[in-house]
Amino acid sequence: MNINQLLHFLVIVDECRTAAEVITALEKLVRSYGFDYYGVVRQPKPDENPMELVLTGVWPEGWPQLYIAKKYVLIDPTIRYLGQAQAGFRWREALHAFRADPHRKRMERMLADSVRFGLVDGYIFPVHGRTGLLGNMTVGGRPIDLSPTEVTLFDAVAKKAYWRLLEFKFAGEIEPAKPIDTRMTRREMEVLNYLADGLTSNEISKILKISNHTVDWYMNGIQDKLNAKNRQHVVALSFRLGLVT
Numbered sequence: 138m139n140i141n142q143l144l145h146f147l148v149i150v151d152e153c154r155t156a157a158e159v160i161t162a163l164e165k166l167v168r169s170y171g172f173d174y175y176g177v178v179r180q181p182k183p184d185e186n187p188m189e190l191v192l193t194g195v196w197p198e199g200w201p202q203l204y205i206a207k208k209y210v211l212i213d214p215t216i217r218y219l220g221q222a223q224a225g226f227r228w229r230e231a232l233h234a235f236r237a238d239p240h241r242k243r244m245e246r247m248l249a250d251s252v253r254f255g256l257v258d259g260y261i262f263p264v265h266g267r268t269g270l271l272g273n274m275t276v277g278g279r280p281i282d283l284s285p286t287e288v289t290l291f292d293a294v295a296k297k298a299y300w301r302l303l304e305f306k307f308a309g310e311i312e313p314a315k316p317i318d319t320r321m322t323r324r325e326m327e328v329l330n331y332l333a334d335g336l337t338s339n340e341i342s343k344i345l346k347i348s349n350h351t352v353d354w355y356m357n358g359i360q361d362k363l364n365a366k367n368r369q370h371v372v373a374l375s376f377r378l379g380l381v382t
Contacts, residue, residue: 140170143290150297156305160193163298170287173278176254177298180219180272192272192302197254209247212240215261219273225292226263228277240277255279260288262295266372269335272299304377307370321359328355333372333381 146166153159167175176194203209208259210216218231232244251257261278263270268318274295283291321329331341345352356368363378365371375381 140168140287140290142166143287143294146294146300147290147297150301153301156302158306159301163193163294164195166294167276170276170283171279171281172259172276174259175274175276176293177274177302178272179303180270182195183222190272190358192299192306197256200254200256201253202341203250203254205252207247207252213247214238215246215275219261219263219270222263225295227258228261231261231347244353260291262292263295265374266333266335272303274298300373303369304374307366307373321362325355325359326380329359329371329375330351330381331366332356333375 143166146162149162150159150293153162157196163175163177174195174197176196177192179190179192180193201312214231214235218226218234233246235241235244237249238244256277258280259275260283261275264272264274274291288295327345331344336344338356342349342352356371359365360367360371363371363374365374372381
């Protein structure tokens, strides 16, 4: 495989002006490596429909519907293993990690179903915020062996693609002409960093010893400065603008 294609994506993704351009570049990369299917998604919770959290993806016809109907998100070994993974891994590694799990038989049924749909093997790459899992990118289809270097570069691709797509997802919902003000007060930066850590208003208020109302007041100010649609958009823009790392 040619790692130059991975490096090329990492360079051009910042030049993309629309989500469609990011998706086109990503699909070209994925297909060049022989993967038939892929997805970039926000991290699902057990009670959420994972397909509603998809930023982009191509799946076998009928697979998303089966995945939801059988509630595979509850036992999907790759999703469960993401919680402890620090970098990308092969799907089969996740199944092996849960070899003694009480849900092992159901995991094996899910694997059998996925194989029937052409999802024989693949890789998944976690996307973390400052302290928590925010989403992932997965690629799969027929078995393909990636070198350790390629896995590392795909890991970087996943993060770049996720943040750019998340940024574009919300960018279309705000007034595009309004300038962004990145000047923050000390207290705003404190609130912003805790928000990026995944903390709630209540948790932030306890740490800073201020009221929930005051935290929300600071958050509203930050949203106005960044022209953000909501708090998730605030975090996406903050990483993009280098306000948090």
